[in-house]
Amino acid sequence: MENVTTQIIQAVISYLLGLVTGYVLRDVLFKHYDNVKNKEHIFVLLMVTIVWASSVVADILSAEYDTNPLIHGLMGSIVGFYYYRSKQDEKTK
Amino acid sequence: MKKLNNFYHDLKNAFSHIVMFGLAFAIIGYLVPHTYYEFFDRSTYFTLELPIKIAKKVITPCESNTILMTRFASQDISAVISIQMVLEKYEGDEMIKSETYKTPISKGQKTVVISWKMDCDIELGTYYYHGVVSYMPHSQEFFTPFYTEKFEVVASPSGNLNN
Numbered sequence: 001m002e003n004v005t006t007q008i009i010q011a012v013i014s015y016l017l018g019l020v021t022g023y024v025l026r027d028v029l030f031k032h033y034d035n036v037k038n039k040e041h042i043f044v045l046l047m048v049t050i051v052w053a054s055s056v057v058a059d060i061l062s063a064e065y066d067t068n069p070l071i072h073g074l075m076g077s078i079v080g081f082y083y084y085r086s087k088q089d090e091k092t093k
Numbered sequence: 094m095k096k097l098n099n100f101y102h103d104l105k106n107a108f109s110h111i112v113m114f115g116l117a118f119a120i121i122g123y124l125v126p127h128t129y130y131e132f133f134d135r136s137t138y139f140t141l142e143l144p145i146k147i148a149k150k151v152i153t154p155c156e157s158n159t160i161l162m163t164r165f166a167s168q169d170i171s172a173v174i175s176i177q178m179v180l181e182k183y184e185g186d187e188m189i190k191s192e193t194y195k196t197p198i199s200k201g202q203k204t205v206v207i208s209w210k211m212d213c214d215i216e217l218g219t220y221y222y223h224g225v226v227s228y229m230p231h232s233q234e235f236f237t238p239f240y241t242e243k244f245e246v247v248a249s250p251s252g253n254l255n256n
Contacts, residue, residue: 052118059126066231069123076118077111084110088103 022047038089045082048075130231138230139172139198140165145222145241153249154215160207160222160241166198168230176224178209180216181243189215191224198228217246 029046030039052075055067141164148159160176177191190212209222223240 052122056122056125059122060129067122069119072122073115073119076122077115079118080110080112080114081107083114084107 038086041082041086041089045079045086048078048082051075052079127232130233134231134233136167138167138170138235139226139228139237141226141237141239143239145239147222147242147244149244150242151245151247152211153247154211155213155249157208157210158244160209162205162207162239163202164198164205164226165202166200169200170198170228170230172196172198172226172228174224174226176207176222178220178222181219181221189220211246215246217248219243219245 025047026043029043052072055072055075058065059067141162146161146163148161149156152158172195174194174196175191176193178189180187180189192209194207221241221243223238226237226239228235228237
């Protein structure tokens with residue numbers, strides 16, 4: 001039971017941290033790329049890349065944590081799609 | 094027709110980006126931690142208190158002896174324990190019997206008890222066990238060799254021994 005409570009607390013803290021980080025990053029990014037069309041594409045691209053990089057670091061730091069290569073691939077596909085979209089946005093600007 | 098052509102071209106480009114990035118992320122995400130664990134990781138995942146203790150230092154044939162293995166694991170691992178019973182001889186030690194167990198090892202320190210029954214026609218003399226624990230955290234194979242205290246196999250008082 002104690003273990004479950006700890007996991008719930010960890011999940012809530014992670015969720016709140018993610019929420020705050022997302023808002024802060026979005027604000028910074030949107031101010032920085034004020035003239036860029038479809039900033040959401042760059043935002044998603046950067047966020048997924050950060051999450052992917054974090055999962056690679058977590059794989060190294062935590063011996064118990066192991067990300068499935070398919071999840072890495074899925075994140076890469078999302079980044080690839082949004083990278084392509086942002087390139088298209090640049091062209092049509 | 095031109096619209097369809099453009100759509101096809103767009104789809105092809107988008108798909109190639111998705112596949113390229115997906116592959117690159119999967120390969121890098123897989124290789125970076127594995128390279129780290131293969132070449133740079135110096136963590137100790139599993140240790141044993143050596144020499145491993147033996148419950149009975151003097152034993153008679155047909156009796157059971159107990160190996161008391163005190164181990165420490167830094168994480169839950171699945172391991173294979175290969176253990177051999179060896180008879181000390183002047184001309185060179187002789188392996189008498191060997192066993193292999195596949196066992197999960199939980200995180201933390203614990204004393205594991207392994208019971209080992211002596212054959213009734215076992216040769217008298219000084220014995221010990223030695224072996225290796227192999228485990229694969231992060232798909233890298235690690236080995237922890239071990240050995241036990243020595244113990245004597247003596248004739249039983251009832252004298253039901255052939256040799």
